Every structure is written in structure tokens, then in C-alpha cells.
Amino acid sequence: MTYLKSAYKNAGIHHKMILLIIVLMLVNFAVFAVILKYIFHIYDNQMYKKTSEVLNISSIGIENELRNIEKTTFKVTTDEQLQRYLLQLESETSPYTKMVLRKKITNRLIAFAGSETYVYSMVVIDKEGQVMSAGNREGIPQELHSTLSELADEYDGSNAWYAAGHSSLVAARQFKSFTDSNFTLNGLGTLAIRVRIDRIVADRVQTSGRDGQLTITDGKRMIYPETPLLSESDMQAELARKQPYGIATYSGGTFFAAQVKSSYTGWTYLHMTSFDDMFRHITIIKEIVSTIFVIMLLIALALGTRLSGSITKPIVQLIQNMRKIEKGDLDRLEEEALGPVPFSTQDEVGLLHRTYKKMIRRIRELINENVAKQLLLRETELKALQAQINPHFLYNTLESVNWLAKANKQDRISEMVEALAFLLRSAVSFEEQLIPLRKELDIVRSYVTIQKTRFDERLIFQLDVPEELMDAQIPKLTLQPLVENAIHYALEPQIEPCRISIVARVREGSLFLRVEDDGPGIAEGFLEKLHSGQVTTRGQGIGLANIQERLHLIFGAPWGMELHSESGTGTSIHVCIPYVKGDQGHVQGAVG
Template identity: 45%
Template sequence: MGIRRLSGIYRHTRIRNKLMVLIAFIVALSLAFTIIVQQYAFSIYDEQIYDKSSQVLNLSSKAIETELKRLEQLSYTIMTDEQIQGWMTSLKDEPSDYEKLIIQKLVSDRLLSYSGSERYVYSIQIFDPDGKQYDAGNIVPINPGKLQQMINTASEASGEHRWMYPDNRDPALIALRQIRSFQNTNFDLEDLGTLVIRINIDKLVGDIAPEEGSLMLVSGSSVIFPKSPLADPERLPASVHAGNGYTIVELDEETLFISHIRSPNTGWTYLHMTPFDLIFDQIVFIKQLVVFVFIGIFVIVILLGIRFSYSITRPIDDLIGRMKLAEKGDFEQANLLPAREPPSMDEIGLLQRNFRLMIERINLLITENYANRLLIKETEFKALQAQINPHFLYNTLESINWMAKVNKQTQIASMVEALAFLLRNSIGLKEKIIPLSQELSIVRSYLTIQQFRFEDRLRFHLDVPESLLSRPIPKLTLQPLVENAIHYALEPTIEPCDITIRGWETSEAVCLAVEDTGPGMEPDVLDKLRRGELQTKGTGIGLLNIDERIKLAFGDAYGLKLEEASGEGARVIIMLPKETEEIIHVSSDAGR
């Protein structure tokens, strides 16, 4: 009622207002469509720019990862150095103090040769099992508790590499590895000491990622770099620790663009935290500018539309004034009513020039119009009298059904109920696409009526999996095919006839087949009907109607296919889509 009322108001409003509303609607629709397309394009663009920005930011992370791998390889090279292996093994033989001093000097010189070429190494130290220290580089004292922790960590790794993170006392990232003997013939991997490499992580990150303050190295809840964390790792979403990518986070009333990459070697997460506005401020500005430009265009077009509508409707208003005078019978004043401006040479001007001729014929037109309206009203009244109220028919069938049940006429009651169900589904065509289960209910009601007619001659079989009952199908698709089977396969003969509805699913479609054991049907009937080469009394029209409704609903890839059944009879196959998320076109139901 609301839509009809608005439609009536719009239909009876002034042309000027109609033009304004129409122009506003078209511009608003165009604006909405443009903004939607623009936002969709921007979303794709944003995703691409975010991804590329993340990849660029992660380049430095990969470079840091490569450098850490190289330093990890350095620890392995020192551990397997044959000279260091030999010197540390000789200490097991309890040499003299002089020999120990010589060995200490040799080991320190060897470590110095390694540390001297490494710009990111503070110092390299070896602690033998007796606690003796051999070192090179910038040495800082290590408290006994931390030293024991490092030795235990390296020992638990059994020769593998381990990291120890910076703390308040030592800003260095420490690489640990247990030195194990592999030169003796017993291959017992005897413990020769613990290798400690202190790495200047600040310098390493500063050289590779000079944008200081934007990179964080975290391992779980532990911050490896920098000393003063940019954010608490526990406050960040879990997605930043899950893998590679980017995340946009609101943190402390600031929007951050976080590019994150997880190291497969160390398990650390590299976080590049950059204020969102710093990178994407221009993009956000362009988006807002485009929206404002569209709104400005909308306002300008509306104003131009208002002016345009006034230029069209102003002469019409003058003409309406003349017509009102003519309506009152004052034709002389209608002709003398001055226009607001000289008549133009367009259609409105011509209309004004011919207005005098229109006045002379206006009485005749009114009379004819009035007579025509009376005729139309009379025709409509007669048409209403000729109509049958479906509710009256349903109520009558219900009364017959009730009387049959009272008189224990169960067959009559069943037929009336089936007929009422068929009528309701045939007349009520609001739902043109229904589930297969509902279509089968219509078929069963139809067969209930026919069963009383043909009795044992009609044998119906249903072989449809339960998984297909919810699939959509155009209404009144199967029932006309079953009716055709009864008409052409059962009626001409006195022998029993089997009618079967089968259902199955292939890799491309859902198939439903209506089979009978009658005389059969040529497989090219549909093609002949389309070419007009075959004349039928109703079956062909029904088949074409069903085929066209299926194609309109689901596409040209689906429809009917005719073939001979195995042995004898006819077989009509209905091909439907496996999955239908949205039905765009629905054909109207048509009679057979």
C-alpha cells in the first residue's frame, strides 16, 4: 500500500517536481554506483599498496635475517676450526702452566682473527670446562649467574646454535654454541668448552634498517630489539605473530601499519611499525577528495536540473492558467491571458499557438471522454461479475471433503484433498521456484487423483535421494511431464504402465528423469518443435514451456533432454544446476 500510495502521489504531482525527482534519482543512483565502484577499486588498490608496502618494509628484515644466519655460520666455523679444536683438546692433557699460557695466546689470536673482520661483533669468547676464559674483542664482565646460564643453554643444545637476548646489563645479542671434540678416534663428542659471540644488534639493525625506531624484533613476549620497545608485544593482535603479512592496528589512539614477517630459522618476528598516516596520508586525501568532488557534481547537477525543469514547466504553467479559465467557460479570457515571456518556437510554443483550436474542441473531447469512462466502468463491472472467487472454490471443496468424511467416503475425500492441493499450487504462482520436495508433493496429489481413475494400471515409482529434495526447481515442472506420460503411455493401452521419477547427481548437474513404459518418443522432438516441423495437441507446448522456463531460471546449459528409456518407453531428463546461489531470471508459469 505504501508503494502504491507513493506511486500515486508521484503520478499526480507537477511535471516540474517529477523532473526534479527524476534528475535527483538518476544523479543519486549514478553517484551511488560510482562511489561503490570507486570504493571497490580503492579496496583492491589498498590491498595491493598495503601488500607492496609490506614487501618493501620486509626487505630489511630479510637482510637482517641473512646477516644473523651468517653470524650463526660464523659460530659453527669457529667451533669446527681444526686449530681451536686441537688447542682445546690439548688442554685436556693437563699441560704445564707455560704451555697453557702459549695455548691461551694462540686461541686468543685465532679468535681475534675472526672478530677483527666482523663489524657487528663485540667480542668472541671461549670458556673451557674449568672456567678458563679465552677472548678477543671488546670484553665486558659477565656475572657468574648469567655465565652459568649461558653454559647450561649451550650444553642443552648439544652443539647446536642458541641465542640469548639482550638485557639491562648487556645490550649485546649473544650467540652460544658448545664446542665438542670431533678429532679423537672415539667420536665421543667430548665437551671442550662454550663459545660466546656478543653481537652489536643495534649497529646491525641501524646499518640495514636506518629508519630507527620503526623495527622491533620479538620472540613471543620478549623484545630483542630495540632497548625501549615501541609497543608491548602482548597488546598486539595474535595475527602479527602468526606469519608474514601486514596488520592495521589502533594503539594508544594512533593507527599503526605493522608489517610482520616470521623467521623460519630463529622463530623471531620482525615488526615494522609505521604510523598509518605517514605512509598513506596522500591516498586517504585522494579518496576523500574524490568523494567531495562527486558530491559537488551531484549538487551542481541538481541545481542545473532545477533550472532546466523550470524552463520547461514555466510555459506549461501559463498554459494551465489558460486552461483553467477555459474550464470555467471563460474562453475569451483564456485567449487573452498574456504569457510571461514571448512564445518560443519549440513544442510548447506550438502548443500555445494551437490553443484556440483546442478550446473549440474541448467540449467534444470532454463528452467523448466521459462516455468512454462510463463504458470502461461498465466493462470492468461485467468482468468482475464473470470472475470466480478462488476462496469460494476452496471453501466448496472443503465442504465436499467434510461431507465425504462424514459419510465415510474416503476415496472421495482423498480426491478432493488432492484436487484442492493442486488448485492452490496451480493458481498461487507467487513462488515460481520451489524446493524439489514441494514439487514432488504436487506430483503425488496429481497421482492420487489419477490412481482412482486407472487403479492398478498406473504403477508409480520414486527414486530420488533425500539429499536432492532441497534443490530448487521451477514450479510445475515434473507434474506436466507425469501428465504427458499418463496421456501418451497409459491411456492408449489397457496394459499396466510403470511411471518412474529418478534423481541423481553428476559432476556437472543435478538430473531428474521421468520414465514410462509406453510406446516411446523420438529424441529429436524438442528440436522439431522449435523449428515448427512438428504439430502437437499440447505435449509439445508443455515440453517447450518447461525447457524455456528452466533455461530462463538457470541458464542455457540446463533444460530438457529426451531419450529412449532402456528397453522401451520414453525418458525425459531434466538438467538443473548443482548449486544455485542466486536466480536472476524466473520464467512465468504457463498452462499446457
């Protein structure tokens, strides 16, 4: 089962679709076959029951006629004239008189036999064994006379039926003496009536001929017909079957048999119908349904194969093109790798091809753009290497100026040049993303040293940073641009001295830095421009928006910077970042 599941999963769409069509068709056919079989089963049961009902009605009709024959035997054996003639014949000794009496008996039998439809002949056998017969039909064979007389004596006045074979049925009854003058109930002779059982069956049974055959048997002899469908052994096997109806197969073929046993005669009425003849139409219908299903299955497979091919063939072509691209065939990417795609196709497969073609074109564009960017990057790197020469010249020049100032004992010039050189080296070095707060304050002091040369006593700079916070890691050039903004917007516009201070505190794992001044403050409209980054500082040109963006990129959105200012009261800028010491590694560990 696992192997089949794996094989199905790994099979192609074409084979899965064909298999799905076959399974659906087989399921539909199975459901249809079950429903059809159920309908045929109901039909068969109804037909079986109907056949049994017809057989019951037929047997009742036949036995009604046999009862009439029995009444006839009683009527004949109790006829007064026949009783008198037989009594006289028993006591008479004259041969001539006996002949006359027998002639009268024959005439009387002719009168009875002429009025009976289903009687071949009537025979009276007297005690001397002489036979008097009436009827112009086939008589009773002479060899049966003694047998019939013995049977009648055995039944002692009751009617007895005897199957003589070859569709011969005989009713026999003993004449009993019961006249007023001789009520002795002694036997006077035997009455035998040969019955036209074939005529009775023809008149009373509707299912005959090619529709089936009615068989009547007493269990030992065949009463009707002369030539049954079943052999003697098959007949015994059929009579031993317990079901009243069903399908049985014998040497003569397969038959549908329905039987009923008479409570009047004890005979078994058996109706045999050839199964092939009986169910010919049903068999034809089943064959037609099977043929139609096979045709529909072939048509469905043909249409499914065509539909599957219309889906899978373009996909296979697309896979082949992808493999060409995988091998690096990019020079003829759009011409050979894609292949022709009919523009009239508007289904999902056509859309997939067109989208894939657009994707390949976009890849070509991106490749071209990437090549151009690589060339530009190499050119930029070359220019950067060339540009490294300029700072070296500048540093060497500043060193010369510093040496000359010291030689001429110009201490302030030397101090300013050293501060400028340190500031330039710190500004152009981007090797470290985070630096200790101590280094950032050194950059700020160098910048303030340069500015004090310009503003002298007007610039009052103060630091309020505990020593234990000097190793805290902060982004490079975070405080220097803020001090530069304070000088530009607080110190320059006024003549009075301006105090600029830097305060650092730690609270709940966060490092709070504050740069504040006591300048004129910032107007509300100008404050909005600073928040949006529309105004940049002098010097390095790093605006407040740039600092805010760098803080967000390094530490995340919850951290950042806020600016507070009121006109005439000064300005303060608050920076809140995670407190990370120098020995705690990367900043990710502190941000969490």
C-alpha cells in the same frame, strides 16, 4: 510502497525532475564507488602480496646473515689453536701460564672478530668462568655469562641463539674437544658472539623508517627492535592471528601487518605499517572523489532546478490562465488570461503557449459565430412562425373553393381541390420521418388525381402492392417525386398514353419498390445528370440525388436507389430499403 508510488505519481514535474537527477547522480556515484572500491581492492591485494613478498625476501636475507654468524661460531669453536689453548688452560696450574694462554686466546678472537661485519664482540668463557673478549664494540653483560654457558651446554655443541633484550642477539656455542691428541668431545668452554642485528636489518630490509617497522620475536622475547610499535599484549594478539597479512587495530592505532615464520630459527618476522600513512594517498583520492561528487551533485541540482523551472513555470502560468478562463473571464481573454509570452522562445513550452493563444482566439471567433447563429436562429424561428399563417390562409381558401365547387355540382373540381389540399398538407408536414406505405400511396394518388385533370386518358396509373405491405415504413415523399419524374420525362414528351406503375415486393427482409413507365426512356447523357442530382423534378423540387441521400442517412450506405433506362423502352427506378413494419418501432432495429 503504495504511498510512495502514489506520492511520486501526484508530484509535480519540477519535483520529479529534481528527484530523477538525485537518483541518477546517486546511481552513478554508487556505480563509480563500486568500481573504485574494486580497483582499490585489487590495489590493496597487490600491495599486501608485495609487502609479504618483500618481508619474505627480507627474512631470507636476515637469516642468511645469521647462518653466516652460525658458521663463524663453528669456525671459531673448531679452530685448532683455540682448541689447544683451551686444553692447555684446563691442565695448566701456573697462574702466569694461564694468563699467557688467555692472552693468546684473546688475540686469536681479535683476529676472528676483526673480519666480521655484523659482530659487536666475541667472548670465550672457560670452564673456570674467566672471560676473554675481543672487539671494540659493546660487550656482553656479565650477568649473562652463566646463562649463555648453560644454554651452550644444553645445545651440546650446536649453535644457540639468545635474545638478550634491547636489540641484543647473542649466538652461543660450546667448545668441544676433538683434536687428534684429545678427541673426547668434552666441553672446553663457551663461545658467545653478540650480533649487530640492527645493522643486518638496516642492510637487508628495504621497508623501514616511516614506511613501517620490522619486528622480530621468538614468541617470548623481542629480538628486534628495541622499541616496537605494539605493546606486549598487542604483540601476542597479532601473533595469534592466522592470516599472513591484514589490517588490525590496536591501542597504538590501525596497522597493516604482514608476518612470516622462519623455518630456520622459528622466529616470527612481523612488518607493521601505519594504515593512515600507508593509505594516505588512497584516502586523499577517496576524499577528493567524494568532494567532486558533492560539488557535481550541487551543480546538477542547480542546473536541474533552473531547467525544471524553465519548463514548469510557464506551464504553471498556463494553468493559472486556464483557471481564469474556467471562471468565465472571457471579456479580457486574450489580454489578461494569457499573459505575456516571449516570442523568442522556440521550444516546446513556447510552442504550447502560442498554440494555446491561437486556440483562445479561435474560441473567441467561435463564440462570436455561435452568438451570430443564435440570433439568426431566433430570427428564422420567428419567420417560421409568421410563415405558418400563409398555409392556413391557403387551406382555408382551398376549403372555400371546394365548398363552392360542391355547391355548383363541379365534382371534378372538388376532387382536384381536395387532392391538392391533402397533397399540400402532406408536403409541409415534417413531424414524421417514416410513414406507412399506405400514407405514401395516398400522397401519390392525390398527386395522380391532380395530374389526371390535366392529362386525362393519357395517364394510366397502376398499383401492384400487396395488402400485407401497406404497413411497411418508408421515408416520406419517396415515391411521389419518382412518379412526378415519370410524368415529366415519360408522359409530357409524347402524345400517346403512358403507363406508370408502382410495384412493391418483400424478399429476405428487404422491401423492394419499383416505379416504372413505358415512355421514351432517358438518353445516356441526361441519365448521368439525373444520377449526379443536376436535374430536379417539378413540384416539390426533390431530385433523385436528394432521395438517394435521404435513404443513405436513414438506413445507411448499403441501402438506396437505382435507375435503369434505355432510350425507347421506358424507365424504371428501384428502391431497396429494410422491411420494417409499423409495429416494429424505430428503423434502427430493422437495419441492425
